[in-house]
Amino acid sequence: xRAPHDxxxxxxxxxxxxxxxxxxxxxxxxxxxxxxxxxxxxALDNGDGTYRVDLDxxxxxxxxxxxxxxxxxxxxxxxxxxxxxxxxxxxxAEPAWDPQRFLLDAVGSLGTDxxxxxxxxxxxxATQAVDAAxxxxxxxxxxxxxxxGHAELESHMTGHNLLVANKGRVGFSATDVRAYAPESxxxxxxxxxxxxxxxxxxxxxxxxxxxxxxHRELDADTRAAFTARLSGAGxxxxxxxWLPAHPWQWDNTLQTLHAAxxxxxxxxxxxxxxxAYLPGQSIRTMTNVTTPGRxxxxxxxxxxxxxxxxxxxxxxxxxxxxVTQWLRGMLETDPYLTxxxxxxFLGEVASATVRHPYLETLPDAPYQYLxxxxxxxxxxxxxxxxxxxxxxxxxxxxxxxTAGDAFVAELVRASGVEPLAWLRRLFDTLLHPVxxxxxxxxLTFNPHGQNTLIGFDENxxxxxxxxxxxxxxxxxxxxxxxxxxxxxxxxxxxxPRKHPSVIRQHVMDQIFxxxxxxxxxxxxxxxGVPEQEFWRAVRETVLASRRRTPELADRHAAYDLLTEQIPxxxxxxxxxxxxxxxxxxxxxxxxxxxxxPNPLAAP
Numbered sequence: 001x002r003a004p005h006d007x008x009x010x011x012x013x014x015x016x017x018x019x020x021x022x023x024x025x026x027x028x029x030x031x032x033x034x035x036x037x038x039x040x041x042x043a044l045d046n047g048d049g050t051y052r053v054d055l056d057x058x059x060x061x062x063x064x065x066x067x068x069x070x071x072x073x074x075x076x077x078x079x080x081x082x083x084x085x086x087x088x089x090x091x092x093a094e095p096a097w098d099p100q101r102f103l104l105d106a107v108g109s110l111g112t113d114x115x116x117x118x119x120x121x122x123x124x125x126a127t128q129a130v131d132a133a134x135x136x137x138x139x140x141x142x143x144x145x146x147x148x149g150h151a152e153l154e155s156h157m158t159g160h161n162l163l164v165a166n167k168g169r170v171g172f173s174a175t176d177v178r179a180y181a182p183e184s185x186x187x188x189x190x191x192x193x194x195x196x197x198x199x200x201x202x203x204x205x206x207x208x209x210x211x212x213x214x215h216r217e218l219d220a221d222t223r224a225a226f227t228a229r230l231s232g233a234g235x236x237x238x239x240x241x242w243l244p245a246h247p248w249q250w251d252n253t254l255q256t257l258h259a260a261x262x263x264x265x266x267x268x269x270x271x272x273x274x275x276a277y278l279p280g281q282s283i284r285t286m287t288n289v290t291t292p293g294r295x296x297x298x299x300x301x302x303x304x305x306x307x308x309x310x311x312x313x314x315x316x317x318x319x320x321x322x323v324t325q326w327l328r329g330m331l332e333t334d335p336y337l338t339x340x341x342x343x344x345f346l347g348e349v350a351s352a353t354v355r356h357p358y359l360e361t362l363p364d365a366p367y368q369y370l371x372x373x374x375x376x377x378x379x380x381x382x383x384x385x386x387x388x389x390x391x392x393x394x395x396x397x398x399x400x401x402t403a404g405d406a407f408v409a410e411l412v413r414a415s416g417v418e419p420l421a422w423l424r425r426l427f428d429t430l431l432h433p434v435x436x437x438x439x440x441x442x443l444t445f446n447p448h449g450q451n452t453l454i455g456f457d458e459n460x461x462x463x464x465x466x467x468x469x470x471x472x473x474x475x476x477x478x479x480x481x482x483x484x485x486x487x488x489x490x491x492x493x494x495x496p497r498k499h500p501s502v503i504r505q506h507v508m509d510q511i512f513x514x515x516x517x518x519x520x521x522x523x524x525x526x527x528g529v530p531e532q533e534f535w536r537a538v539r540e541t542v543l544a545s546r547r548r549t550p551e552l553a554d555r556h557a558a559y560d561l562l563t564e565q566i567p568x569x570x571x572x573x574x575x576x577x578x579x580x581x582x583x584x585x586x587x588x589x590x591x592x593x594x595x596x597p598n599p600l601a602a603p
Contacts, residue, residue, distance in 0.1 A: 015129075015136045021097045023132035027124070028099040029077035031164045032063060037072045038570030039594055040110055040577065050079075056108035059084050061096060069517050069535065069599040099124055099164075116580040123168025127159070130167045130183060134158070139402040142410040146460065150381045150391045150453070151287040154280045155185035157399055160306050161449070162514050162571050169283070171252070171303035180248055180279060187276030187289060190297065191250040192218075194230055194240035195354050195373070196266040202241050203321045204350035205328075213350050213377060214242060217294055219274065226270040235265060243352040243375040244273060246284070246299045253302045253372050257356070281395070281450050284310050285378075292382040295349070300371050307575055308587055311371025314355055319494035320348035320376050320471040326488050327470060336436055343433040344384050344455070346468040350377040366583035378468065381453065388458045391466060394430070395449025398518050408519065409526040415460045419527035420537065422461065427541040429454060429462040434507060435545040439555045441484055442477030444503050445470060448510040475503050479558070500558040507559075508566050512538075512600065535599040542600065564601040567592035 032053065036043040043051045043065075051073060052062040064079035082096035082105075096102070100121060107117045140156055148156070159166035169177065178184050202210045214223060230237040245254060254267070261267040275294065277286035284301045288294040300311040324347035337343045354373040359365050381391045397408040412422045430452065437443050445451060445467050453466035471494050476487070478497035488495065520534040539562065546556045569590045579588055 015132045019136040020128070020132045022135050023128050024099055025077040025080070025097040027128050027131060027164065028080055028096060028102055029063070029075040031099050031102060032061065032080065033065070033073050033075040034162065034164055034572050035106075035110075037070070038568065038573045040570070040573050041106065043073055053106075053109075055106050057105050059105045061102065061105075062093070066521070068521055069531065070513055070596040072517055074521055099128065110576055112576050112580065116576060119170070119581045120165060120168075120576055123165035123170060126169055126172075126177075127165045127167040129174075130177065130181070131158070134183065135402060141403065142399070142401045142405050142407045145396075145399070145401075145407060146410060146414060150393075151278045151280070151289055151292075152185070153392055153396055154287075155182050155278065157182070157281050157393070157396060159281065161395070161398060161518055163306055163575075164572055165575075166306060169303050169305045171301075172248075176248060180246075180283065182279045182281050182283060185278065187278060188247065188286065189272040189274075189276055190244035190286065190299070191247045191272060192226065192242060192244050192270040193250075193254075193373075194226070194235075194237070194242050194268040194270055195352070196240055196261075199261065199266055199354055199357060200241035200243070201318065201353045202350070203318060203353070205321045205325045205347070208321075208350050210241070210350075213295075217244075217377070222271075222274055229270055230268060233265065233268065235268065240268065241352050241354075242270065243354075244297055244299065245373065245375075246286075246301055247272075249299065249301055249372065257359075257369065257372055261357070281393075282310070284312075287380065292380065294380065295377040296346075296380050298348075298376040298378060300374060302368055302372055304368075304581075307571060307579075309368035309371070311368060312374050312376065313367070313371050313587075314353050314374065316471045316494055317351040317353040317374040317376055319488075320351045322488050323471050323474065323494055324348045327474070330441065330483070330485060331437065334436075334440070337433060341429075341433045341436075342464045344464065344466040345470075346379045346381070346384065346466060348376050348378045348471055351375060364585040367586060368583065376471070381466065384466070385455060389463070390456045390460075391453050392456065393450055394447075394452040394454055394515060397426075397454075398449070398515070398522065400522075406522045406526045408522060411456070411460045412527055417459075417461065419523065419529050420533060423523065423527075423529060423534065424537050424541070426454070426462045427538055428544075429465055430511070431538075431541045432545055432548075433465045433467075434511070435542065435561075436549075438503070438507060438559050439545075439549060439552045442479060442481040442500070442503065442555070443484075444475050444506045446473030446475065446506045446510055449515050452511075473506075475506060477503050500555075504559040504561060505567060505569070508561065508598075509569055512561075513566075513596070536603075539600045562598070562600050562602065564598055565595040566598050568594045568596045 035041045041053050043053055045051055050062055050064050052060055054060050060083040062081050064076040065073035068074050080096040081093045083091050083093040085091060103121060103124060145153060145156055179186055227237045258267055275288050275290035278289050279286055284299050286297045303310055327345060331337055331345055352375045356370060359369050385391050399407040412419050415422055434447055451469040454462050455464040457463045475498050476495050477500050479500060520531045523529040523534055524531050542561050570593050574590055
């Protein structure tokens with residue numbers, strides 16, 4: 001088997017037409033399903049298991065699909081046909097495999113403008129290129145993935161489930177994708193910088209000083225070499241905050257946007273990290289694979305991917321350690337979380353914040369220019385897992401290899417446990433801690449498939465939950481909740497107060513709509529667990545969580561997950577129709593578009 005760090009991504013000119021078309025068939029089916037699900041297009045039921053979408057352009061797409069939870073249609077990729085009017089006026093149906101053509105056919109029906117459609121076209125094309133390269137290479141069978149560690153497994157994943165153009169990466173060249181994208185699995189050496197204390201600020205949890213971070217992250221020889229570089233230039237090493245930057249960011253953004261600071265020695269390049277890192281699916285979070293016990297590093301990248309520019313806001317870097325310490329003091333003293341479920345909270349324990357000295361004074365400056373330099377150090381999985389434990393992202397359970405075999409089915413088979421019993425174990429492992437934190441503390445962490453990790457024992461049975469990415473995604477109810485104790489002041493940007501129904505929606509959208517919606521049909525197809533049984537078991541876990549805490553009945557009602565209808569938040573619609581590609585001063589909030597039937601509601 002090929003080594004984990006050595007699975008090549010072919011150049012686009014090495015991808016065969018057959019692989020390009022197969023990637024297109026899959027992406028077209030996903031676009032049809034998701035855009036109809038978000039009510040961007042209308043799917044008309046033909047009554048025979050087929051559906052059609054009639055577009056304003058006069059083109060009709062017809063396909064076979066299986067109805068799923070929340071009103072979703074799971075489109076069969078090989079079934080799609082496109083019907084247009086030929087030169088003689090007659091209708092001609094042909095097999096359809098081209099998502100780019102579909103986008104242009106659908107522009108009028110989607111209600112977007114030409115500029116947005118053209119930019120989205122590039123994201124769609126970039127996504128198809130990566131998917132086609134994976135198909136051409138053949139991928140790794142799910143049986144082989146079972147033995148990989150957390151960082152190596154990330155390189156085999158295929159991106160965000162909800163978003164169609166999930167690997168758009170606007171700003172990356174094809175060479176950049178091969179060098180820095182997670183699927184390339186190429187080790188990256190970070191670029192260390194010294195930033196003058198007039199621009200930079202270090203923060204850490206109480207046990208972590210700035211010096212301690214440097215001693216943990218850099219060996220003595222490297223620290224000495226970096227110190228000598230500053231001293232040799234006549235600069236005071238202690239007058240600077242040292243932090244890593246992504247090499248792409250240094251080359252493509254920092255040397256131009258911060259050229260004045262570099263020229264005046266307010267920013268000084270120190271050299272590359274001796275340790276190598278692998279990027280996770282978010283691209284900007286790096287895991288140390290040379291010395292796995294060292295921290296994960298979250299770094300800004302000025303690329304547009306999955307709806308936003310992937311920088312890190314200064315309020316997030318500044319607030320990360322204090323939010324981590326507050327959560328630790330509350331959650332890591334809770335016996336249910338620490339002793340019964342053994343839930344792991346991967347803290348963001350230190351950070352460096354760097355502001356642009358000029359652009360931060362510009363009113364309404366686009367946020368992409370204000371989030372270009374900074375760092376968050378996060379506890380790594382490797383430092384917290386048991387010796388025999390394997391930790392995998394929640395998202396990995398949805399992965400299928402090029403043969404169509406699902407990773408979740410491989411894990412169930414390896415465990416030797418009956419499929420429905422294994423799934424109940426998964427639901428308990430995941431939902432009991434999440435719902436406990438929701439009901440007891442009025443908190444959620446936006447638990448999508450990458451932020452949520454599952455620890456598995458030596459038999460591949462789910463055993464406990466890992467949660468990460470607090471400062472970006474933690475939300476706090478505005479209701480009085482004594483269990484939270486004193487809350488940090490001055491951090492409203494990273495601890496946004498929201499109505500309980502909105503906080504509940506994070507759980508609904510990320511776990512149920514964004515994950516279980518896809519997991520249920522996989523389990524029906526490959527494990528023989530009917531979707532109705534799947535959702536019944538999920539509902540029972542929610543009810544069991546309520547029975548465990550009857551004293552919180554009022555909060556169960558406030559954060560009701562079993563309501564008959566839930567708001568629909570469309571991520572694809574937001575990009576193509578609502579937000580589009582205009583530069584903004586702030587990241588925007590999503591707004592609901594209609595409602596969805598909830599499969600967790602009473603039968």
